[in-house]
Amino acid sequence: MATIFGINLFALSGQLLVGLINGSFYALLSLGLAIIFGLLKIINFAQGAMYMLGAFFAWMALNYMGINYWAALIVVPIAIGIIAILIERFLVRPIANEDHLYSLLLTFGIALVLQGMFTHIYGSSGLPYQIPAELKGGTKLPFMYLPNYRAWIIVSSLIVCGSTWWVIEKTKLGAYLRAGTENPQLMQGFGINVPLITTLTFGFGVALAGFAGVLAAPVYSVSPEMGSNILIVVFAIVVIGGMGSIGGAILTGLLMGVVEGLTKFFYPEASTTVIFLFMVIVLLIKPAGLFGKEA
């Protein structure tokens, strides 16, 4: 086998790829957070819970309604988007003019309730969800056996992230979004229905988490706790990337997945902390974050 400095290169490439897979989830989640933050200036603490909800909905859809994975991949994010829209409309909007810390606390409360509810109903040992038949099996790469489903995770996440980026950065709708984030009132004055855009954006940002949840269901066990742990990591990623840019959120997500993958290989004990350490370093060197604009 190819080795350099005593490191097995094949194994290393395997770890890189695996990191990228994890990074795909980070990218989807931090992208969702960034979009919502952009327009509503709130950090959606319930984003993790919505990811969890995505996985559970996929499971429920399959077991109660016979909706298969592929359909779930479309239906579940929409359903979660609708829930999000209701949350925005009835819970978030009434406090939109208060200090943004309140909406953070509100969504934190929502996260607790959702997690508590699912623990209560389904317990916390996790539910099984099968990899769709079409994606069973894998491909033998020179350096590793790449399960087809994992490859699909990377591809689909890149497609979703990429198109979201394109819409926001390159289209007129995106310009409305960006401007609406800064001065919604004035945008209204220009004749743009900002509340509608806000609601839809919130729905979309949360739907991204739902999508990630469906993607995750077949590979991680579907459990109520799955959201809260990943969310804190995603927070660190958001701090590292800075909320300044949509592209930044995506890239940082992928990058951190890789960093974490490498750590699992070289020093697994630190794998849970490496992203936080990375955050510390970024805070010291570039407090606004890698892609953040100067304050």
Next chain:
Amino acid sequence: MKINKLYVFLIALALVAPTVVYPVFLMKVLCFALFACAFNLLLGFVGLLSFGHAVFLGTGGYVTGYLMIETGISPELGVLAGTAAAAVIGAIYGKLAVKREGIYFAMVTLALAQLAFFFYLQAPFTGGEDGLQGVPRGALFGLIDLSDNSAMYYFVLAIFLFGFWLVHRTIHSPFGQILKAIRENEPRAVSLGYNVNDYKWAAFVISSALAGMAGSTKTLVFQLASLTDVHWHMSGEVVLMTLLGGMGTIFGPVVGAGVVVTIQNYMSGGELGNYIHIIMGVIFIVCVLAFRSGIVGEFQKLMKKNFG
């Protein structure tokens, strides 16, 4: 004058309370009340929402617990050491966290806290998920045996009163004035020549030291230091206590801590046990939507409306 009478009454109440109420429960309330007061110093008076304050509670607890077990020092020194350790961590974390503002600050503190959580989970001296068990309470100044619950209670009460006084004093000190100014208009404070980050940092250190003190004391009371105290749930709980009691009020955190601990105590025994997170979540939502001033804040508003 009126205020002073109120204080005297409350202290008198606190002195006789253990004869009526289970003292360990009271001590728990006092520990959390101190923790919440420390937290409120940052949130209510500097406007910084730390979502990782559990680290300091836990650090105080672990350090005190470790020293009490390994060296058998007397409890007041144990508490001091725990407090100092929390202050040191607070100094480091604070330096990093004050580089960001608002929501970012919350996220940075949460992430840093998670870092510490994993450290404590894996570090050998904390006993991992077992925690440090069987921490001796020791004898205060080598004289008063604290294994007696009522002696312990008065020790805890004294610590709490000291912490409470310090928070109160800090708010009404020259330093507190600057904090107020920073909260009101930060760029202006900068332009007047104040290094606002230094002031935020100092407040952060004071707050984390007091949180550590609460943790140290709690460890002595329960003879145990565990991961619970550094978990993000705990950070969330202290936010809840403060929010529920009334952030930015002096008594709010105390009331909030009392209510939350009581609810938890009540629920952990009953049928409602597994609803605990749901109920906490609902309280959060209700507080934010309809009850932002908290119990004490709303009460003050009411007083003002009717008598003011």
Next chain:
Amino acid sequence: MSADYVLETRNLVKEFKGFTAVDDVNLKVERGTIHALIGPNGAGKTTVFNLLTKFLTPTTGTILFNGKDITSMKSAAIARKGIVRSFQISAVFPHLTLLENVRIALQRNEGNSFHFWKSEKVLDKLNDRALELLDEVGLKDYANAITVDLPYGSKRALEIATTLALDPEMLLLDEPTQGMGHEDVSVVADLIKKVSANRTILMVEHNLHVVAQLADKITVLQRGAILTEGDYATVSQDPQVREAYMGVEADDEVANAIAAESAAASAAEKEAVK
């Protein structure tokens, strides 16, 4: 013997991504004067201010304060040195009383602003000085009022009182009369005049009346570079300045010209309607 300069810049340059906003500026501000910086929009006036107070870092060049190089100092340090800047937006602490507002500034030199173990009563000894300052700007009677409730002009005055509390050697004022009604403009102009005693003031201002009334010396910037310098009479007669800044016809004539033009226009309009 050359004049006594408080503040000097040498070859000050600021570039933004290939765009030079401040281009080799050598500014000399004489001690005890009111010095105005004027120029067309985008000439680089605010950028110069930002460089002087280190809200921006110069690309090249040096800044000297009392002959000492302060180019590498941080914002807050510069403020402590004695260069204090007022903002275009009103900069007060809205929910504190006026007295407290001023005291915050006075407190800085007390060296007790980190003393969290002392009672705030130790600050009471600053009250007399604070009242004096409030008196100076005509706000003594409102000392215990809450600042938000003040009218705009008074907030401006309070801000100046607060700034004076730092006893700065030098004040930087960026468009101090912007957005003010005529009445307030003259109040503030008087105030600036009053506080300029024993101090140096550098200001940016588009209101030529104020400039004419106050400035001892004027520097005209254009496209980042100094176009000309001198007192009001000299500068306002400079044809280049008239063209680039004041418009072909200076000042008062502007109004007349416009009036004439619009009269003509409305005449034309009436014509058209017919």
Next chain:
Amino acid sequence: AGVSDDVVKIGVLADMGGVYADICGPGCVTAVEMAVEDFGGTVLGKPIEIVSADDQNKPDVGSAKVRQWIEDEKVDAVNGLVASSVTGAVTKVLTDAKKIALISTSASHAFTTKACSPYNVHWTYNVAALANGTVKPMVDAGKKKWFFITADYAFGHALEGIASKVIETSGGEVVGAVRAPLGTTDFSSYVLQAQASGADVVGLANAGADFVNALKTSAEFGLTETADVAGLLVFTHNAKALDPAIAAGMKATTGFYWDMDDQTREWSARFKERHGSIPAMGQAGAYSMTMHYLNAIKAAGTDDADAVMKQMKQTKPNDFFARNAYLRNDGRMVHDMLLVSIKDAASRKSDDDIYNIEATIPGDVAFNPMLPACDFK
């Protein structure tokens, strides 16, 4: 003698809503209730009462609750006890107060070794039994090279440690181990490392969701094809959550399986009717232990802890759960353990039909020997 405070009060402390709630949460309460009812509701003419509480898997919550139970509510014994961390804290409190700990679900063997106490009763299983039950037969069958994916905290370390010892003494070899933090969702890196190690067996020294995730990922990356993957601690609820296609054939050691014989089926059916799901081993253990405790009170004529402990150790428990059983002086309940394998989908007759019983492991083989220091008479 006689019954203190005229009531026998049993506390059930368990995880009512957290990650172990399915394993021993409300289900353990149900089990103890059933035991009390089956016993008749009174002992020595005095009522038997049950109080229960959620320890949230937090040692501080658990020990505070137990302290209060003892001081305020005159609880005589505490049953349930899931997370070893909580149990560790609680047994200290109980021992100080001379009250009995009836440990049903905790895995650590510390309670009868380095943290042993005359008042501890450890009933269902422990890490030693898991290692002896699952690991040893595999090594003996020629699977010599082992790699561990271990939960990176006390429980995982203990399990890995004891399993490694078993491997080495049986002539096997541990070729590597990787410590995955508790709550890891993505095990792919670890699986790749396990794959690269060339081990015959990859031992999963973790539990619950960690175990499920690790196994799933192993299957996905084809590890299950090239090596044996062995779960060292498998609860029926977790086994149920696994795709039979992946898990089929996997061996595990358990203290109880509902479908073993008529006796277990009878009790399990009653349990399922009340609780909604089949019993986990700790739940069955909680019942069995309660029965034994109440019988001991009856026989001793008192609820005094020392007398009851003595009585419990003298009489052999024998019911649907405890087979060929006796309570050792160190508090370890030694009984037959089961070596099971997970059924494939085709041979499952119902949702609950999860295991084939491969072998019965006699208690003395399964459990660790008693330490002289823990020989409380």
Next chain:
Amino acid sequence: MSSTGEKIRIVDLHSYYGESHILHGIDMTIMQGELVTLLGRNGSGRSTTLKSIMNMVGRRSGVININGTETIDMPAHKIAHLGVGYCPEERGIFSSLNVEENLMLPPSVRSDGMSVEEIYEIFPNLAERRYSQGTRLSGGEQQMLAMARILRTGANILLLDEITEGLAPVIVQKLAEVLVMLKKRGLTILLVEQNFRFAAPIADRHYVMEHGHIVEQVDKDELEAKTEMLNTYLGV
């Protein structure tokens, strides 16, 4: 007065920000092609009047008729589509967009807006800085951009708040010319201005506000006669 020529009619307008009652019954009518100014001291409620028309205040009551459409219950985002362009006091330049994007941002509300070339001709500064970030412009440049932005939309009712603020006299002069030109094109303009010198020569009518009331209406021809009165209200 034919009602077709009536562009804005406001009757008994009351406006509130939260608890505070700012406008206390405003009445005004503006005809097609008129340029009307709102004068008054700081805080007299002039900006609030414009914001009320745009439905950007907390709460409002009364009648606001724009181009024949009653708008008091209309959501804010529909008002622009009646042909209204609003230039706010605080400029509202977007930092996430560059100059050109800022310029192109507001949707056209009518078809006959100015072209970008025309606009760049009036404000050459903007052309030069067209790719820089909106808020990186100097104060005055931002002011120009804010004004230019609504000229593009083709709005024929302009609500302009302190547009000469912070501008160099040359530009102020240029703006005056622009306003005159717009008037000539038949646009209706409601202008809030401190700079009386700027407003006086070009306006047809002036309303004077104080404490949320309209206290005086002055016609262009009456200016001289009422100087004294204006002085006491405005301190000119």
